[in-house]
Amino acid sequence: MNDDKSDAKTRKRRNIRSAVGTLILLLLVTGGVFAWNQVFLQDPMRDVIANDPRNAGIEVQVHLEHYVTPGVLVYDLRDVGRDKAPIDVFRVFLQYADAMKGQRFDAVQLAFRGETKFVLDGAGFQEIGRDYAGQNPVYTIRTFPERLRTPDGAVAFERWKGGALGVLGEQMDDFNEFQDRWYIDDL
Numbered sequence: 390m391n392d393d394k395s396d397a398k399t400r401k402r403r404n405i406r407s408a409v410g411t412l413i414l415l416l417l418v419t420g421g422v423f424a425w426n427q428v429f430l431q432d433p434m435r436d437v438i439a440n441d442p443r444n445a446g447i448e449v450q451v452h453l454e455h456y457v458t459p460g461v462l463v464y465d466l467r468d469v470g471r472d473k474a475p476i477d478v479f480r481v482f483l484q485y486a487d488a489m490k491g492q493r494f495d496a497v498q499l500a501f502r503g504e505t506k507f508v509l510d511g512a513g514f515q516e517i518g519r520d521y522a523g524q525n526p527v528y529t530i531r532t533f534p535e536r537l538r539t540p541d542g543a544v545a546f547e548r549w550k551g552g553a554l555g556v557l558g559e560q561m562d563d564f565n566e567f568q569d570r571w572y573i574d575d576l
Contacts, residue, residue, distance in 0.1 A: 426452040433488040446470025460495035475568040490518030501572040531560035
């Protein structure tokens with residue numbers, strides 16, 4: 390009888406130790422994943438915001454999809470100050486692309502407050518980052534919407550053809566609509 394009680398106590402202790410060990414391991418893995426996202430993705434965003442006073446008042450969280458999906462970056466615009474124009478928000482995006490130009494992603498999700506609105510292919514994000522310092526920003530702005538897809542994979546904006554002035558006008562209309570659909574309509 391004593392042996393049965395002793396065996397039960399031993400099993401109970403082992404089960405408790407196993408549960409505690411599993412919990413500690415889970416906390417370490419979760420903390421490590423969070424820390425990796427903070428150091429390698431969010432810290433460059435903090436630098437972008439801090440290094441340009443025009444960026445104050447724009448809040449962005451960046452992380453891997455579900456914090457663990459390799460290759461899918463979530464660029465989640467969280468808040469935009471009332472004094473900020475759409476070009477300010479897009480400038481932060483371009484500066485972040487520049488800061489991350491050495492990183493490879495399969496896709497970049499453009500989200501607003503946790504909801505993905507558009508998806509940009511990773512190569513396009515990397516190209517925008519590489520071109521940031523030397524490319525005419527008006528060209529980047531007007532051609533950006535045609536690079537986007539909706540979260541379900543459909544083309545978000547068409548590629549315009551025709552006369553230069555007509556195309557430019559349509560592209561700028563698309564850029565304004567992109568901003569509206571990304572975050573302005575939800576402010």
